Amino acid sequence: MxxxxxxxxxxxxxxxxxxxxxxxxxxxxxxxxxxxxxxxxxxxxxxxxxxxxxxxxxxxxxxxxxxxxxxxxxxxxxxxxxxxxxxxxxxxxxxxxxxxxxxxxxxxxxxxxxxxxxxxxxxxxxxxxxxxxxxxxxxxxxxxxxxxxAVSTPFGAVVHTGKVAVGESVGVWGVGGVGTHIVQLARLVGAVPVIAVDINPAVRERARELGADYAFDSRDPDFADKLAEATGGRNLDVAFDAVGLKVTFEQALNSLTIGGRLVGVGMSAETPTLGPTSMFNLVQRQVLGHLGYxxxxxxxxxxxxxxxxxxxxxxxxxxxxxxxxxxxxxxxxxxxxxxxxxxxxx
Missing domain, CATH: 3.90.180.10 (Medium-chain alcohol dehydrogenases, catalytic domain)
Structure with missing residues (x-):
């Protein structure tokens, strides 16, 4: 045989x-x-x-x-x-x-x-x-x-689950194998601005080269202010967590505008929280899980x-x-x- x-x-x-x-x-x-x-x-x-x-x-x-x-x-x-x-x-x-x-x-x-x-x-x-x-x-x-x-899962996240529309602001937490392509595809469908969030300066620079309008360090004490400035004070319409950790999920969620959508793509065994239901409902945020294409x-x-x-x-x-x-x-x-x-x- x-x-x-x-x-x-x-x-x-x-x-x-x-x-x-x-x-x-x-x-x-x-x-x-x-x-x-x-x-x-x-x-x-x-x-x-x-x-x-x-x-x-x-x-x-x-x-x-x-x-x-x-x-x-x-x-x-x-x-x-x-x-x-x-x-x-x-x-x-x-x-x-x-x-x-x-x-x-x-x-x-x-x-x-x-x-x-x-x-x-x-x-x-x-x-x-x-x-x-x-x-x-x-x-x-x-x-x-x-x-x-590596490309089709981000495509599904951007197009099918996140339903990113032309002119919407997008943030991407974790710009590795999946996050890099979320950045590229969000830009391709007309998102503006596209903001990459990563703790690695070399990865942030690469994200800018591949289409991100901004790239921020999630640990920067001025992160929230920089994000607000980049989006004209509105924060994000859609956030993608390509890491899946408690800290990235919660930071992405808290970076949304009223009615914004968080799409979870990265996975781990950690358990994030949504915070008080009163605030979650008041700002009408949505949390969406994504897998595949x-x-x-x-x-x-x-x-x-x-x-x-x-x-x-x-x-x-x-x-x-x-x-x-x-x-x-x-x-x-x-x-x-x-x-x-x-x-x-x-």
């Missing part, structure tokens, strides 16, 4: 190993994808450190994958071998109430790649043909890979990149070989070099 190299996460010991395992066979409606690149995401780290509970005793991680189709499974039409694709980072369960009525986009028990089934820190991965997105010829596969989460969003983003509307040329901080996956995990965990996205190349 033909084998491939793959990373394997063992939930009982919370350890990562590189192994030779059988190349999977695509089933009905599936394709085998030869992986070109796959991103390393903070949610991958959260599985390793136990913040996210394991769903399988052993699983291949990695859910931001691009590559080429190596083999078609039975019943697959509209695709050919060697087609350049992005793999969706999840698949509907097909059994819940929403799936039974055909509302697959709102599956109530979505199965997440690299958690519920094997991901793409490997030479090959199996994907549902219905979840593939074709990559335009002029879009590099390394940039295409991060469309499957619609598969159609990947195609939209691919077109934006292809036509030069969205520049991801600085989003790939480093590419490492699969054999060095432990180094990639360490780089992201300790933010070495302030990465936006580190990619694995099998």
């Amino acid at each position: 033909a084998t491939m190299r793959a990373e394997r996460f063992y939930s009982d010991t919370k350890t990562v190993a590189l192994e030779d395992i059988p190349i999977p066979e695509p089933g009905d409606g599936e394709v085998l994808v030869q992986v070109a690149f796959c991103g390393i995401c903070h949610s991958d780290l959260s599985l390793i450190n136990g913040t996210f509970p394991a769903q399988r005793p052993v699983v291949t991680q990695g859910h931001e994958a691009s590559g080429t189709i190596a083999k078609l499974g039975p019943g697959v039409t509209g695709w050919s071998e060697d087609d350049r694709v992005v793999v969706a980072a999840g698949r509907p369960c097909g059994k819940c109430a929403n799936c039974r009525r055909g509302d697959l986009a709102n599956c109530m028990r979505i199965q997440l790649m690299a958690f519920a089934y094997d991901g793409a820190w490997a030479e090959y991965t199996v994907a549902q043909a219905s979840g593939l997105t074709r990559v335009p010829d002029n879009v590099p596969l390394e940039q295409a890979a991060i469309l499957a989460d 619609h598969n159609a969003d990947i195609e939209t983003l691919a077109q934006l990149v292809s036509r030069g509307r969205l520049d991801l040329s600085r989003s790939i901080s480093q590419i490492i070989p699969l054999e060095d996956i432990a180094d990639g995990i360490r780089i992201l965990e300790h933010a070495e070099g302030n990465p936006i996205r580190v990619l694995v190349q099998p």
Whole structure:
């Protein structure tokens, strides 16, 4: 039996190993994808450190994958071998109430790649043909890979959950892999001003270069005054917390204007508070949780990149070989070099 190299996460010991395992066979409606690149995401780290509970005793991680189709499974039409694709980072369960009525986009028990089934820190991965997105010829596969989460999740947060409108003021707490793209996409849809908030001066400078109108240190004692001045005294229409800590969540919430929206994107085990319900209701603030994206969003983003509307040329901080996956995990965990996205190349 033909084998491939793959990373394997063992939930009982919370350890990562590189192994030779059988190349999977695509089933009905599936394709085998030869992986070109796959991103390393903070949610991958959260599985390793136990913040996210394991769903399988052993699983291949990695859910931001691009590559080429190596083999078609039975019943697959509209695709050919060697087609350049992005793999969706999840698949509907097909059994819940929403799936039974055909509302697959709102599956109530979505199965997440690299958690519920094997991901793409490997030479090959199996994907549902219905979840593939074709990559335009002029879009590099390394940039295409991060469309499957690092860019599409911010797109979903800005467009679907936050519903940012032209002229609205936006603040982004944490300008790393997710926050950087929230800044870019908020600017793209017409938000003004766009304000980046981060404790790292190098990251703040990068945020300004990539489209933020202002970049502030959240620990600055004059932070509130600077934010008010930048927004003409109104504060923010929409705040995005891409960190998920108690301190970032609460500061973002308190930076909203009357009727403003806070969108939580980052995740942790910490528990923020909303403060007195009397004040929360009086200022009519909204708190919205966000996760993921619609598969159609990947195609939209691919077109934006292809036509030069969205520049991801600085989003790939480093590419490492699969054999060095432990180094990639360490780089992201300790933010070495302030990465936006580190990619694995099998």
